[in-house]
Amino acid sequence: MNELALAIPWLGKRNPAAARWVVMALAIGAPLIAMLFGKTWVRILDFALLYVMLAIGLNLVVGFAGLLDLGYIAFYAVGAYTFAFLASPHFELHLPFWLVIPIGAACAALAGIILGLPTLRLRGDYLAIVTLGFGEIVRIFLNNLNHPVNITNGPQGINMVDPLVLFGWDISRPLKIGDEITVNSLFLYYYVFLAFVALSVVLVQRLQVSRVGRAWAAIRDDELAAKAIGINTRNMKLLAFSLGATFGGAAGGLFAAFQGFVSPESFSLMESIAILTMIVFGGMGNLAGVIVGALTLTALPEILRYVAVPVQERLFGHVLLDPEVLRMLLLSLAMIFMMLLRPAGMIPAHSRYSKPELVVGKTAAEAAK
Amino acid sequence: MITLLEAKHVTKRFGGLTALSDVSLTIRKGEVYGLIGPNGAGKTTFFNVLTGAYVPEEGELVFNGTELPTGKPHLVVAAGIARTFQNIRLFREMTALENVMAGHHIRSRANPFSILLQTRQAREEEHLITERAFELLRYVGIERFADTVSKNLSYGDQRRLEIARALATEPQLLALDEPAAGMNATETAKLRELVQTIRGDGVTVLLIEHDVKLVMGLCDRLAVLDFGKKIAEDVPAQVQQNDAVIAAYLGGHGTKAAGAAA
Numbered sequence: 001m002n003e004l005a006l007a008i009p010w011l012g013k014r015n016p017a018a019a020r021w022v023v024m025a026l027a028i029g030a031p032l033i034a035m036l037f038g039k040t041w042v043r044i045l046d047f048a049l050l051y052v053m054l055a056i057g058l059n060l061v062v063g064f065a066g067l068l069d070l071g072y073i074a075f076y077a078v079g080a081y082t083f084a085f086l087a088s089p090h091f092e093l094h095l096p097f098w099l100v101i102p103i104g105a106a107c108a109a110l111a112g113i114i115l116g117l118p119t120l121r122l123r124g125d126y127l128a129i130v131t132l133g134f135g136e137i138v139r140i141f142l143n144n145l146n147h148p149v150n151i152t153n154g155p156q157g158i159n160m161v162d163p164l165v166l167f168g169w170d171i172s173r174p175l176k177i178g179d180e181i182t183v184n185s186l187f188l189y190y191y192v193f194l195a196f197v198a199l200s201v202v203l204v205q206r207l208q209v210s211r212v213g214r215a216w217a218a219i220r221d222d223e224l225a226a227k228a229i230g231i232n233t234r235n236m237k238l239l240a241f242s243l244g245a246t247f248g249g250a251a252g253g254l255f256a257a258f259q260g261f262v263s264p265e266s267f268s269l270m271e272s273i274a275i276l277t278m279i280v281f282g283g284m285g286n287l288a289g290v291i292v293g294a295l296t297l298t299a300l301p302e303i304l305r306y307v308a309v310p311v312q313e314r315l316f317g318h319v320l321l322d323p324e325v326l327r328m329l330l331l332s333l334a335m336i337f338m339m340l341l342r343p344a345g346m347i348p349a350h351s352r353y354s355k356p357e358l359v360v361g362k363t364a365a366e367a368a369k
Numbered sequence: 370m371i372t373l374l375e376a377k378h379v380t381k382r383f384g385g386l387t388a389l390s391d392v393s394l395t396i397r398k399g400e401v402y403g404l405i406g407p408n409g410a411g412k413t414t415f416f417n418v419l420t421g422a423y424v425p426e427e428g429e430l431v432f433n434g435t436e437l438p439t440g441k442p443h444l445v446v447a448a449g450i451a452r453t454f455q456n457i458r459l460f461r462e463m464t465a466l467e468n469v470m471a472g473h474h475i476r477s478r479a480n481p482f483s484i485l486l487q488t489r490q491a492r493e494e495e496h497l498i499t500e501r502a503f504e505l506l507r508y509v510g511i512e513r514f515a516d517t518v519s520k521n522l523s524y525g526d527q528r529r530l531e532i533a534r535a536l537a538t539e540p541q542l543l544a545l546d547e548p549a550a551g552m553n554a555t556e557t558a559k560l561r562e563l564v565q566t567i568r569g570d571g572v573t574v575l576l577i578e579h580d581v582k583l584v585m586g587l588c589d590r591l592a593v594l595d596f597g598k599k600i601a602e603d604v605p606a607q608v609q610q611n612d613a614v615i616a617a618y619l620g621g622h623g624t625k626a627a628g629a630a631a
Contacts, residue, residue, distance in 0.1 A: 207485065210495065211498070217463055217467070221460035226460075230475030
């Protein structure tokens, strides 16, 4: 949050307090602004927040611990399907969300450990290949586990997943205040997601400036040296995989409830790559960068989609390039330009895992002596 | 004198090459112990066996009366042995202070849950780690670079930082792998002072070094390795007059070293 505020050009450095208010106002007011352009945009914002959560989780693995994971979407899938299993007519189970989301997150964490264990000795490209395979295995399982016993309902996916119900209040229905005002459920989802994102940011920030965060950074910078100062690299890597997966699993649960429907095709390799692109684009290892990256790369293709289709229709009379193709094109172009112009991302990571104010205060005190 | 570390008949082979052959030595508590030998004599291999990076084929290492685990570096550090590397291995993207703070890992207890909940214990520990890391930076004399990213430090300061990071693990035995390599005379003199201070504070030091002057001046006792065998172990004055050692360094009759030197 502070980092996000500081990252605002011009204002951030001059008046951090004001910048912080701007960030907060934007976070709260965003759906209202989006509403001016139509309900679709609020929906896009909702999805953007889910991607922010995914990016925060993946950043923990890739940015903090330096473990390149190309199958991250699998944890999202685990969370989403856990939610769908435990809260839908599919198994006739309707557990409350505050139970299902933690269970989904825990299942994802377990999946993280299962992925982590055999890959402990792998690094870089090799790790990327195995994790990529893992992501595909999960998707293919989901696609085919409808026979001989129907567990996942195969490619059709699971329908009619329960919406989020907060203390008996179904937020998928519009909220009526008095007779005049109704609040669309998209808004309600936005604020629920925002709360989850805020919680994730706080938790991840705490991890980053802790003993655990430093151990991850140490492993990322030099694994041999990390071992030589007594870091149990095996446990720390497993911890990174499982904690990163936890955020993915929680986001998956929210996704299932929001969408009301899960199917394997939502969890393709392209999604894993899209999330990785977001964190590389925003600034790997930097929370603020990751958030900005996720928001930008979710919103930009949508804007493009709404602009590109009418423009193409006017120019050529029909749509030449499918918006989905354009999205991938845009992601690739964004990556290429980023690598050329700002290889560390939009908001590069500072090498600061300790508390700067502590250090600065100390140094000043030393100087005074 | 109390024995701190005892290596018993340590043998390490790499395929057909015997890098260490039946090496036994004892390091006493509170001394500076040197390990010298020509290039390829097995000094660094011994280091790697000692610190758990390699598993020896034969022999064992007894530290403080208990056998050291092999192949598990983090347990060796926990037992009280810290090391530095011949080619400096810092966490390059982290600041000097963070490097030392990372070194406290093994001596701190906060677990993910207490960190996520920011329990008082976790916060206090974090505060303590910062303080102690800063003290260690001051101890090795680079506290003014606390905030500098470690890859931007000068060579000598990087060496010092690596020592500070090793000291952060609160070792009883500090193993330095060629700490003076690449240093100029002033830096070497400062390093010597630092090692003496460390020893004065009760930490036993194991020193691998090429700089013969430094070793002879600094070490209480030293061992000489040649072709994986220990050819001498004594006080510096005696080692200097040892025939086998002279032969190994300068070439002489009847030793393999003569053949290699030719």
